[in-house]
Amino acid sequence: METADVAVVGGGPIGLELNAALVNAGKSVAHYEAGAVGHTFGWWAPKTKFFSSPERIAICGVPLVTPDQGKASQEQYRSYLVGVMQQFELAVRTFTRVETIEKDGGGFVVRSRRSADGVGGPGCAGAAFGDQVDTVRVKDVVLAIGNMHQARMIGCENEDAPNVSHYLEDVQRYVGRRVVIVGGKNSAAEAAIRLYRAGAHVTMCYRGDEFDAGRIKYWVLPELLWLIEKGRIALKTSVNVVRVGEDSVTLDTGESVVADDVLMLTGYVQDKGLFEQLGVELTCDEIERPVLDRTTMLSSVPGVYVAGTACGGSQNRARVFIENSHAHVDRICRAVAGVGVPWKLDPVIEGLGVVDEEQ
Ligand SMILES: Cc1cc2nc3c(=O)[nH]c(=O)nc-3n(C[C@H](O)[C@H](O)[C@H](O)COP(=O)(O)OP(=O)(O)OC[C@H]3O[C@@H](n4cnc5c(N)ncnc54)[C@H](O)[C@@H]3O)c2cc1C
Structure with missing residues (x-):
């Protein structure tokens, strides 16, 4: 041997x-x-x-x-x-x-x-x-x-649907698409900025009530907050996605958010x-x-x-x-x-x- x-x-x-x-x-x-x-x-x-x-x-x-x-x-x-x-x-x-x-x-x-x-x-x-x-x-x-x-699953209904991914792909893929990003740390923040600049319509869904400055790099957070303040990236806080549909996600508030792609960047x-x-x-x-x-x-x-x-x-x-x-x-x-x-x-x-x- x-x-x-x-x-x-x-x-x-x-x-x-x-x-x-x-x-x-x-x-x-x-x-x-x-x-x-x-x-x-x-x-x-x-x-x-x-x-x-x-x-x-x-x-x-x-x-x-x-x-x-x-x-x-x-x-x-x-x-x-x-x-x-x-x-x-x-x-x-x-x-x-x-x-x-x-x-x-x-x-x-x-x-x-x-x-x-x-x-x-x-x-x-x-x-x-x-x-x-x-x-x-x-x-x-x-x-x-x-x-x-392996991706950390959030445990919502239809999490394995084909319009869900736990990995950011080539940003060109998302041009003109309505993308829901689930998460609120570095990867989600960076993806939101990149996808917005690539021409996607981005909504972030975050379970926290505000971003934790210790979990998003200090040079990324101000840019993200500015884009949210100016209405270029939509943000929903204190929400959990409970179901993924063909062209939307349902939140635990009962609200529905349109989504061609769902990007779960939850670790x-x-x-x-x-x-x-x-x-x-x-x-x-x-x-x-x-x-x-x-x-x-x-x-x-x-x-x-x-x-x-x-x-x-x-x-x-x-x-x-x-x-x-x-x-x-x-x-x-x-x-x-x-x-x-x-x-x-x-x-x-x-x-x-x-x-x-x-x-
Ligand atoms: C978007 C993003 C940004 C990041 N930015 C940073 C950053 O700025 N700085 C930083 O330090 N880290 C960053 N990270 C994390 C980074 O990926 C890790 O720090 C780094 O990869 C760790 O190196 P490693 O050698 O310990 O492990 P890895 O690079 O993960 O290497 C482990 C290797 O083991 C192999 N392997 C596992 N099991 C087996 C097996 N049974 N047999 C044979 N091979 C096996 C895998 O295929 C893998 O290639 C980032 C991660 C992401 C997703």
């Missing part, structure tokens, strides 16, 4: 950083990604930009420079990740989904099969396929699997499958994040570490981002290989690592 020192599951930015750091420290790595590298960014609508500044999402000490010195788009970031992969000669088993990880003596046996797509997003196939099961025996496992695997939840298989202890009822030793990122199962947004569980208030996950890579590398990351850690960004501990 093939062997490796460490299995890294997840080919997002934090998985790639782990691969580079562990190989530099002399470890052999079996690195799995169910889709393409950076899969999570591939399902964001075209031209969607990060909220984080480029230096906060740069990995492996490689500068991320954007053409306008502004926030990177998903396209720019995915190209950047490929460049980092090439520079560090990272071997990633792409389109390979880890299905089972079993304890075996002092280590683990990782079984994977082919996969048509990554985990999460509108096109997520969900399962692996094919008869060929690849098996690798490893000493340690790092789960860098992210946490946006995403994490697939707990691998945690459960391994017996990783989870905490915080609704969020179910793994219990971790924050100095090493070791879970309740010896040999199983967790990195990146996977640590945050099904975040209903995002607290774990790329920027405060770089510290996870250094901690895991020290715990597994006895040395830290080879690149210089930015003390300002490194300091952000404490934020996730407050969750």
Whole structure:
């Protein structure tokens, strides 16, 4: 059976950083990604930009420079990740989904099969396929699997109707259409502004009585409020959508709002499958994040570490981002290989690592 020192599951930015750091420290790595590298960014609508500044999402000490010195788009970031992969000669088993990880003596046996797509997003196939099961025996496992695997459902009637989506698509799709956006945080706010500017007629339906300034970026909220004040975007607060019809939604107030498309931007939840298989202890009822030793990122199962947004569980208030996950890579590398990351850690960004501990 093939062997490796460490299995890294997840080919997002934090998985790639782990691969580079562990190989530099002399470890052999079996690195799995169910889709393409950076899969999570591939399902964001075209031209969607990060909220984080480029230096906060740069990995492996490689500068991320954007053409306008502004926030990177998903396209720019995915190209950047490929460049980092090439520079560090990272071997990633792409389109390979880890299905089972079993304890075996002092280590683990990782079984994977082919996969048509990554985990999460509108096109997520969900399962692996094919008869060929690849098996690798490893000493340690790092789960860098992210946490946006399925849409968070609101539980209204007809939520699975074809005119409902939980993912913003190419904004050109919405031109001239009446769109109801359900939600009131960053993604909903940004989508409302983009769709209005693209030529859609937008109504936001939000269950809160007013927007929470802590949940919409400080440069997005004023623009949204101005567009609402000027009547360019309609807003209904303290409402819940109870039913989706063919061309309208019904609110719990009894009111009906016309809608060609219904965009439910109410967040995403994490697939707990691998945690459960391994017996990783989870905490915080609704969020179910793994219990971790924050100095090493070791879970309740010896040999199983967790990195990146996977640590945050099904975040209903995002607290774990790329920027405060770089510290996870250094901690895991020290715990597994006895040395830290080879690149210089930015003390300002490194300091952000404490934020996730407050969750
Ligand atoms: C619109 C939007 C804007 C955002 N803006 C920001 C921002 O500005 N800054 C920020 O830090 N974050 C932002 N995020 C969140 C961002 O996506 C995450 O912070 C980032 O992806 C986390 O990186 P990661 O490496 O931890 O996980 P991910 O990038 O999610 O990578 C996890 C990978 O694991 C793979 N995987 C899962 N299970 C398996 C398995 N069983 N086998 C093989 N592979 C598997 C998945 O396919 C996925 O590619 C935003 C999210 C959205 C939706």
